[in-house]
Structure formats: structure tokens, C-alpha cells
Amino acid sequence: MSIRNRLVAALAVCLVAVGATAAYLVVARDSQQRAAQAAQAPATAAVAAVESVPRIVFRHVAPGQEHGQVALVPLGDPTGRRAITAMSCDRVYASGTRTLCLTPSAVASVFETQVHTRGEPTVVAPLSGTPSRARLSGDGKLVATTSFVAGDSYDVEGFSTRTVIRPTDGAARVELEAFRLLHHGKVIRPADRNYWGVTFAGDGDTFFVTVAFDEQTWLARGSLRSATVTTQRPDAECPSLSPDGRRVAYKKLQGRDPGDWRIAVLDLASGRETVLAEDRSVDDQVEWLDDHRILYAMPRDDGTPGLLGSDVWVVPDDGSGTPQVLIKDASSPAVVR
Amino acid sequence: MYMTERPRRVAEPRPEAPGTRRGRRVGRTVILLGLVSLLTDVSSEAVSAVLPLYLTAVLGLSPLAFGFIDGLYHGVSALVRIAGGWLADRADRPKWVASLGYGLSALSKIALIAAQGLGAVTAVITADRLGKGLRTAPRDALIAASSPQASLGRAFGVHRALDTTGAAIGPLLAFAILWFVPGDYRAVFIASLAAAVMGLAILLLLVPDLRPRREAGAGAAPLNPPSLRLLADRRFGRLVLAAGVLSVLTISDGFLYLALQQRDDLAAAWFPLLFVGTNLVYLALAVPLGRLSDRLGRAPVMVGGHLLLVAAYLCAAGPVGGLAATLTCLFFLGAFYAATDGVLAALASTLVRTEVRASGIATVQTVVATARFASSLGFGLLWVWLGRGPAVYAVAAALALAVPCAWWLLRGVERARNTERHQAGAAS
Numbered sequence: 001m002s003i004r005n006r007l008v009a010a011l012a013v014c015l016v017a018v019g020a021t022a023a024y025l026v027v028a029r030d031s032q033q034r035a036a037q038a039a040q041a042p043a044t045a046a047v048a049a050v051e052s053v054p055r056i057v058f059r060h061v062a063p064g065q066e067h068g069q070v071a072l073v074p075l076g077d078p079t080g081r082r083a084i085t086a087m088s089c090d091r092v093y094a095s096g097t098r099t100l101c102l103t104p105s106a107v108a109s110v111f112e113t114q115v116h117t118r119g120e121p122t123v124v125a126p127l128s129g130t131p132s133r134a135r136l137s138g139d140g141k142l143v144a145t146t147s148f149v150a151g152d153s154y155d156v157e158g159f160s161t162r163t164v165i166r167p168t169d170g171a172a173r174v175e176l177e178a179f180r181l182l183h184h185g186k187v188i189r190p191a192d193r194n195y196w197g198v199t200f201a202g203d204g205d206t207f208f209v210t211v212a213f214d215e216q217t218w219l220a221r222g223s224l225r226s227a228t229v230t231t232q233r234p235d236a237e238c239p240s241l242s243p244d245g246r247r248v249a250y251k252k253l254q255g256r257d258p259g260d261w262r263i264a265v266l267d268l269a270s271g272r273e274t275v276l277a278e279d280r281s282v283d284d285q286v287e288w289l290d291d292h293r294i295l296y297a298m299p300r301d302d303g304t305p306g307l308l309g310s311d312v313w314v315v316p317d318d319g320s321g322t323p324q325v326l327i328k329d330a331s332s333p334a335v336v337r
Numbered sequence: 338m339y340m341t342e343r344p345r346r347v348a349e350p351r352p353e354a355p356g357t358r359r360g361r362r363v364g365r366t367v368i369l370l371g372l373v374s375l376l377t378d379v380s381s382e383a384v385s386a387v388l389p390l391y392l393t394a395v396l397g398l399s400p401l402a403f404g405f406i407d408g409l410y411h412g413v414s415a416l417v418r419i420a421g422g423w424l425a426d427r428a429d430r431p432k433w434v435a436s437l438g439y440g441l442s443a444l445s446k447i448a449l450i451a452a453q454g455l456g457a458v459t460a461v462i463t464a465d466r467l468g469k470g471l472r473t474a475p476r477d478a479l480i481a482a483s484s485p486q487a488s489l490g491r492a493f494g495v496h497r498a499l500d501t502t503g504a505a506i507g508p509l510l511a512f513a514i515l516w517f518v519p520g521d522y523r524a525v526f527i528a529s530l531a532a533a534v535m536g537l538a539i540l541l542l543l544v545p546d547l548r549p550r551r552e553a554g555a556g557a558a559p560l561n562p563p564s565l566r567l568l569a570d571r572r573f574g575r576l577v578l579a580a581g582v583l584s585v586l587t588i589s590d591g592f593l594y595l596a597l598q599q600r601d602d603l604a605a606a607w608f609p610l611l612f613v614g615t616n617l618v619y620l621a622l623a624v625p626l627g628r629l630s631d632r633l634g635r636a637p638v639m640v641g642g643h644l645l646l647v648a649a650y651l652c653a654a655g656p657v658g659g660l661a662a663t664l665t666c667l668f669f670l671g672a673f674y675a676a677t678d679g680v681l682a683a684l685a686s687t688l689v690r691t692e693v694r695a696s697g698i699a700t701v702q703t704v705v706a707t708a709r710f711a712s713s714l715g716f717g718l719l720w721v722w723l724g725r726g727p728a729v730y731a732v733a734a735a736l737a738l739a740v741p742c743a744w745w746l747l748r749g750v751e752r753a754r755n756t757e758r759h760q761a762g763a764a765s
Contacts, residue, residue, distance in 0.1 A: 001542075006542040006543055007542075007543065009538070009542050010538050010539055010542040010543050013534065013535060013538035013542075014535045014538065014539075017531035017532070017534050017535050017538075018531060018535075020527075020531065021524075021527055021528045021531040024524060024527050025514065025517060025518055025524055025528075028518045028521050028523075028524055029517060029518045032518060032519075032521075067519075110607060110610065128598050130390055149595065149598070160595070175599075189721050190721075191717045191718050191720070191721040192717070
């Protein structure tokens with residue numbers, strides 16, 4: 001082939017490549033917009049009516065203009081109409097009058113933590129990495145966030161999670177990696193330790209968290225005042241304490257492949273662990289609907305290219321019953337009592 | 338004796354337009370290879386930028402899965418590099434081996450579009466890494482084969498500048514796509530495949546199929562097929578040792594950015610974009626420092642470049658953060674890459690015989706990569722033991738001591754080679 005033919009051939013390949021990609025982008029965007037128009041907008045109730053009663057706060061993920069915005073349903077009528085607020089978050093949690101929102105900032109790939117308190121200015125802080133878990137304490141005084149801090153290429157040597165607990169009264173934040181780690185009675189400092197998924201007890205000091213090192217996850221109990229974290233039992237991730245503080249729910253691998261979790265509930269007094277009736281993999285930090293039922297988000301593939309739907313499901317905490325959908329097109333549930 | 342010093346081309350079928358001046362053709366091949374690298378880097382960096390988001394938001398994986406994927410790369414990469422260099426030398430066809438590597442990476446992007454679940458993503462990333470290991474040394478051998486000896490530094494500088502431009506564009510493209518079609522990661526993977534295919538097409542269709550061993554032997558006694566014994570040269574051995582010692586005292590970029598991020602909130606918020614700063618400096622300084630290495634000698638610039646790294650460490654180790662300290666650290670880091678990456682390849686090219694050039698480059702690159710991997714393991718432990726600041730100071734001090742040692746090791750290493758070549762040239 002002469003050089004001119006080769007040049008033409010190379011140019012042709014480039015045009016086809018760029019053209020096909022551009023065509024895909026246009027078609028994908030068009031189909032997303034069409035799905036948004038065709039989707040039945042769920043009837044919305046006034047936000048003000050719902051935000052002062054016990055409610056479930058969640059992320060509304062139905063395709064459409066309001067995808068990704070925070071929505072509310074009253075606790076007494078969770079399957080009914082939802083009130084969609086103007087706040088847009090990747091991960092949301094709420095407690096009392098406070099809403100914690102992890103969301104992209106104005107710059108691409110950079111995220112921030114927003115703490116909204118009704119009647120007060122919003123407090124914004126930078127979040128390093130991509131959002132993973134968010135929790136507030138029951139009284140709204142403590143904020144916990146977990147984010148992935150990964151390297152900038154496939155060489156994720158610098159990878160870690162960063163879990164930060166920040167009091168809302170402006171006192172200094174703490175990074176869990178700086179806490180003392182007690183394991184079987186001894187202080188250890190493994191180089192590869194990572195923390196994620198904080199859940200607060202009601203006393204403003206105790207919390208539960210996942211700590212992982214040497215490729216093993218552990219449920220751990222921590223104390224803010226003594227800056228200590230103590231491992232409790234292995235193979236437990238993303239714990240969530242029940243409202244009465246007597247049980248903690250988490251996800252377990254139990255020897256399955258990574259990424260294939262089941263939810264289990266541990267009775268703290270008796271040490272008995274019960275695996276729940278949901279037999280699909282659950283990757284979420286679960287939330288307690290009340291002292292006997294667990295809420296979690298479950299993805300749903302409804303055919304829209306690249307976009308997974310999600311629903312919030314409910315299941316009893318004693319291993320009985322069958323899981324049911326509680327809120328359609330929802331994720332990141334938080335119950336405000 | 339070397340191809341580029343012979344003005345006459347033996348009648349070989351060449352896809353060159355008649356009347357092309359040698360000078361222009363040499364520059365064109367380097368630029369074409371630079372374009373190939375640019376497009377391939379756009380392809381892989383676009384995927385890398387969204388991979389954490391994709392793995393967690395869409396596939397629902399956990400942090401542990403990341404560590405698992407990561408561990409696979411390094412061992413695989415080292416083996417494949419040497420194999421790639423050796424194959425390119427033995428067959429005397431660096432273009433073919435490089436094409437194999439680029440092709441493998443392009444294929445892996447196809448698989449990524451269909452991949453679901455941890456196993457599939459792992460396979461895709463491994464294949465992409467295999468491709469990258471396979472092609473790096475043959476591609477550098479192509480650059481060396483198509484540039485005059487005296488301007489190798491500039492040639493590699495041009496290539497690295499184009500390469501880094503691709504690495505800077507990739508993530509920007511990925512986020513632009515995600516803004517245009519929110520949540521559609523498949524669109525990013527399709528764009529990545531398109532860029533990889535374009536790079537491959539340019540390589541296959543436009544880059545000449547240089548045969549370094551055949552051309553070096555043309556007109557004189559044909560060179561023998563390469564044997565690895567030809568690498569056992571004292572000067573080359575000194576380079577490998579010096580490069581290894583310097584590399585084992587480096588801190589990986591990931592750790593350095595983590596150090597910056599932990600020090601102040603500003604760096605923490607901008608963490609995902611810190612590497613963009615480094616890349617911009619690298620891009621800007623690659624050609625000037627490459628030309629400097631042609632004038633002053635490649636060994637001095639390569640070894641001296643590690644002092645820039647020491648400066649970067651000092652900026653990151655201090656207790657006080659702030660915009661100035663962070664930006665200065667990124668500047669020194671980018672300048673370090675500009676002074677060492679391409680210059681090391683240029684230096685390695687000049688210290689080995691033509692028939693084992695790809696193997697020689699592969700050996701040096703493997704030693705550097707393995708040393709860096711070992712150092713990142715060790716540095717993690719050092720960080721935990723001493724804390725961020727003292728650990729970085731310790732490595733900076735060790736590296737500052739190693740630089741004069743490396744300097745002494747590489748003293749006169751290029752001059753001796755030049756002398757030898759002149760004698761060989763005079764004799765033939």
C-alpha cells in the first residue's frame with residue numbers, strides 16, 4: 001500500500017471511531033431524555049408537610065429531571081406519595097433537623113460534605129475521594145463520612161478509605177486511622193488498615209465501625225473520648241446499630257466471593273448472630289426502620305443503558321419473613337423518628 | 338556502524354514518499370509514535386479515572402476488591418516487559434511486538450464494555466497491563482532506531498510530552514462524557530475503545546516497520562541474532578545498578594499525594610486532580626530537559642533529576658501545608674519525570690548494542706519498576722512506623738546520599754561508549 005493509501009486508511013479509521021462514539025453519545029443522551037419524559041412523575045406532596053413528622057429520607061432515583069434529589073415519605077405511609085426536595089446528593093443521611101449530603105462539588109471528580117440544618121446556614125467541607133458511607137448520630141451532633149481515596153491510575157497503590165468523624169459544633173475532626181487499634185487485647189498498627197461504615201450509639205461517645213487489615217474485615221467498637229477502636233468479631237462490614245442500641249446489623253461474606261454479602265444481625269448481649277431472609281447480595285450500610293425491621297437499597301436493572309435503578313427493601317431482623325419493596329426508585333435510606 | 342549514520346538506504350521496500358529527507362522522516366516517526374501513545378493514554382486514563390466510581394456505584398464492589406485487583410499488576414508486568422523486549426530483538430521487528438501490545442490493550446477495552454462483576458474487570462485490567470508491558474520497550478527501541486544518536490534526548494522528550502498530553506486529556510474526556518450522559522459508564526468505555534483503535538491504526542498503517550538489526554548490519558558484516566550475553570556489558574551493568582538504587586529510594590506518586598492530602602484540606606479536596614498538575618509540568622518540561630540531556634550528557638541529567646525528586650519530598654514532608662507547598666511539590670515531581678523517564682530510555686539505548694536494544698531498554702525499565710514496587714511496600718511500613726513527615730524526610734535523605742553514588746557509578750559511561758564507537762567506525 002502506498003503511503004497515501006495508508007494515510008487515507010488511517011484517517012478513515014479515525015473518522016469512523018470518532019463518529020461512532022459521537023453517535024453513541026447522542027443516542028444515549030437522547031434515550032435518557034426520552035425516558036425522563038415518558039416516566040410517570042411520581043405525585044409529590046409538599047415538602048413542608050413531611051419534613052416535620054417522623055419520616056424516611058432517601059435519594060430519589062427514578063429517571064427524570066429529579067434523579068438524584070433527596071426525597072421524603074412519612075413513616076406512617078412509606079409507600080405513598082413522596083415529597084422531593086431541591087437537594088441533590090450522591091449519598092444522604094438525616095437525623096432530627098440535620099441532613100448530611102455527600103455530593104460533587106463544582107469541579108469534576110471532586111466531592112464535598114454538606115451539613116444542612118433547618119433554619120441555619122449550610123456547612124460545607126471538602127471530601128477527599130469518592131463518597132461511600134454517611135452517618136449522623138441520633139442527636140445530629142456528629143457526622144461520619146467514608147470516602148475512597150484511590151490513586152490516579154490502575155496503580156492504586158495509594159488506595160485507602162478515609163473515614164472522618166466531625167462534630168457539628170465546629171470542634172476538630174478526627175480521622176479514625178489515628179485512633180489506637182486494640183485487637184485481642186493488644187495494640188496493633190497494621191500498615192494496611194482501613195476503616196469504613198461508622199454507626200453511632202446514643203451516648204455521644206460509642207460507635208461501631210468496620211476495620212480491615214491483613215485482608216480480613218472486623219466489626220469494631222470505638223470510643224471517641226479514649227480515641228480507641230477495639231475489634232469484636234471477624235467478617236462484618238458497614239455496621240448499623242438498632243434504635244434501642246441492642247442489636248447491630250452488618251453485611252458478611254461468610255467465605256463467599258468478594259462482593260457477595262448477606263445481612264446478619266448480632267444481638268450484643270447474647271452474642272448470637274442471625275442471618276436475615278434476604279438471599280441476594282446486599283452492598284449497603286443498612287438502616288433500621290424500627291427495632292425489628294431493616295431497610296436497605298437493592299439495585300435493579302431495568303434496561304436503561306448504563307443506569308441501574310434501585311429500590312429500598314424491608315426485611316425483619318430475626319431471619320424470618322420475606323423481603324418486600326418499601327420504596328420504589330430509591331436509595332440511601334435514613335429514618336428520622 | 339549505526340543505522341542513522343549511514344546516508345544511503347539499501348533498496349528495501351519502504352512506505353516512504355520519494356524524496357523525503359532523512360531528517361524529516363526521523364522526526365515524523367517519533368511524532369507518530371507520540372500520537373499513538375497519546376491516543377492510548379487517553380484510552381487508559383479515561384477508564385482509570387472513572388474506575389473507582391464504576392466499581393463502587395455500578396458494580397457495588399467494596400474497598401477490599403481494589404487491593405485485590407492492584408496486587409495482580411506488578412509481577413505480571415515485569416515478566417512481560419522482558420519478554421516483549423527480547424521478542425522484538427530476536428525477530429528484529431519491534432513494530433510487530435509493539436502492535437501486539439497495543440492490540441491487546443485495545444481488545445481489553447472491548448471486554449470492558451461487556452464486563453460485569455469483579456472477575457471480568459480483573460481480567461480486563463490484567464490484559465491491559467500485559468499489553469502495556471509488552472509494548473513499552475519495543476516502542477522505545479523504535480524511537481531510538483529512528484532518531485540520530487545526538488538528539489535521542491530530544492526525541493524521547495517529544496514522545497514523552499505527547500504521551501503525557503494523552504494522560505492529561507483522558508480523565509477530562511471521561512468526566513466530560515459523564516456530564517453529557519450522566520451515569521453512562523459504557524459511554525466512557527466506548528470512547529476509550531475508539532481512542533485505542535485510532536492509536537492502533539496509526540501504528541499499523543503509518544509507522545514504518547523499522548528493522549534495527551538489519552539496518553545496522555547493512556553494508557557491513559551482518560549482525561548475528563541477539564544473545565542476552567550481549568547485555569553483560571560493564572557500562573550497561575553500571576546503569577542498571579544506578580537506576581535500581583535510585584528507584585528503590587523513590588516514594589510512589591500515590592503515597593506522595595496521600596501525604597499532601599493528609600496535610601491540609603485544600604489538597605484533600607483537590608486530591609483527585611493533583612496528578613494533573615504533575616502531568617502539566619512533565620508535559621511542558623519533557624522536550625527542554627530532553628534537549629538538555631543531549632547537550633550535557635544523559636547520565637548527568639538523569640541522575641541530577643533525582644535531586645528534583647528530593648526537593649519534591651522536602652515540600653511534602655514539612656508539617657505546614659498550603660497552596661504554595663502543594664504546587665511546588667507537584668512542580669518538582671513533574672520536572673523529575675521530565676528529567677528522568679525519557680532520558681533513561683535514551684541512555685539505555687546508547688549503552689547497548691543495536692541488536693539487543695529493546696531487551697536492554699526492557700531490562701532497565703523492569704529493574705526500575707520492580708525497585709519502585711518494592712519501595713512502595715517498604716514505604717508503607719515506614720510511614721506507619723515513623724509517621725508521615727519523618728518517613729518522607731528519611732527517604733529524601735537516603736536519596737540525596739544515593740545521588741552522588743549514582744553519579745560516581747555512571748561517571749564517564751557515555752564518553753567511553755562514544756570513544757568505542759568512533760574507533761569501531763574508523764576501523765570499518
